[in-house]
Amino acid sequence: MTFPLSARRLCVLLITAACAALVPAHAAVAHPFGPPSTAKVGADGNRVTLAWLPAEDDWVALGRSVGAFEAPTTAADTSLTGEQKLARSTAVRDYLLAHVGVTQAGRPCAAELAPLERLLAEGARFSFECPERVVDVDVRVGALADLHEAYRTMLTAETPAEPAKALLTAEADTRRLRFDPSATGGTSLVAPAVALVAVLGVLAALLLRRRRYSDVRA
Numbered sequence: 001m002t003f004p005l006s007a008r009r010l011c012v013l014l015i016t017a018a019c020a021a022l023v024p025a026h027a028a029v030a031h032p033f034g035p036p037s038t039a040k041v042g043a044d045g046n047r048v049t050l051a052w053l054p055a056e057d058d059w060v061a062l063g064r065s066v067g068a069f070e071a072p073t074t075a076a077d078t079s080l081t082g083e084q085k086l087a088r089s090t091a092v093r094d095y096l097l098a099h100v101g102v103t104q105a106g107r108p109c110a111a112e113l114a115p116l117e118r119l120l121a122e123g124a125r126f127s128f129e130c131p132e133r134v135v136d137v138d139v140r141v142g143a144l145a146d147l148h149e150a151y152r153t154m155l156t157a158e159t160p161a162e163p164a165k166a167l168l169t170a171e172a173d174t175r176r177l178r179f180d181p182s183a184t185g186g187t188s189l190v191a192p193a194v195a196l197v198a199v200l201g202v203l204a205a206l207l208l209r210r211r212r213y214s215d216v217r218a
Contacts, residue, residue: 032150036167038123039100039141042158043134043179048102048109050139052153053123058144059086065147066091087116099143102128109137138176145170 037054054062060082063069068089069082086092093113102109109128116124130137144151149170157164160180168175 032144032148036152036154037144039139039153039155039168040158041139041155041161041177043137043161044159046130046133048128048130048134048137048139050100050102050126050128050141051123052096052100052126052141052143054144056120058151059083059119061147062086062095062144063089063092066095068092083120084117087119092116096124096126096143099141099146100124100126101140102130103138103140104130104132104134104136107131133181134179135181136176136178138174140174141168142170142173145173 034055037052037058039050039052041048041050043049060069063082063086066089068085068091080088093116097111097113101111109130112127112129114125114127139155141153141155143153145168151170153168153173155166155168155175157177157179161177163175163177166175166177
């Protein structure tokens with residue numbers, strides 16, 4: 001059966017439109033259902049450090065959402081890589097500082113975001129200065145979850161904490177961590193205990209030696 005030329009063109013246009021509608025929709029929901037992003041957190045004294053590392057396509061989704069890849073305004077901008085555009089975007093930095101945070105007793109810890117030049121390899125590296133020595137703090141990682149509810153972040157404590165791991169989601173993007181005081185600049189009881197045992201051992205040896213010396217003289 002031979003279609004008229006106009007009918008064949010119409011069929012091609014309809015099929016093309018259908019494919020165009022399906023492909024972006026599939027791409028838009030592909031990366032949220034992949035492996036969760038990771039966030040490594042540690043504590044030392046009054047400071048909390050956190051490194052958030054999403055996948056490369058998740059960085060792309062974040063950059064697009066804040067306009068980091070918009071048309072270049074200068075000739076120099078045309079030669080920038082996608083990673084460089086993300087690193088130089090103030091909108092990306094503002095987004096990260098707004099969606100990642102630490103609070104202590106309900107008070108936010110002062111946040112500092114390191115330069116993002118190696119964000120694909122090192123992620124976004126934060127430092128939070130808290131009012132007091134870090135023991136109990138609430139850690140929030142809500143980045144990407146506002147773009148799609150399926151995004152998740154696996155939070156892992158690099159210094160001893162309870163819990164050692166936690167999965168953060170769009171519905172629960174904050175988790176309270178209790179860090180071991182002896183591992184965050186506090187006074188550990190392990191070293192004094194070891195020292196006490198050593199001292200007792202030396203004293204016992206001296207007493208035993210003195211007793212044997214007395215027995216020999218007698």
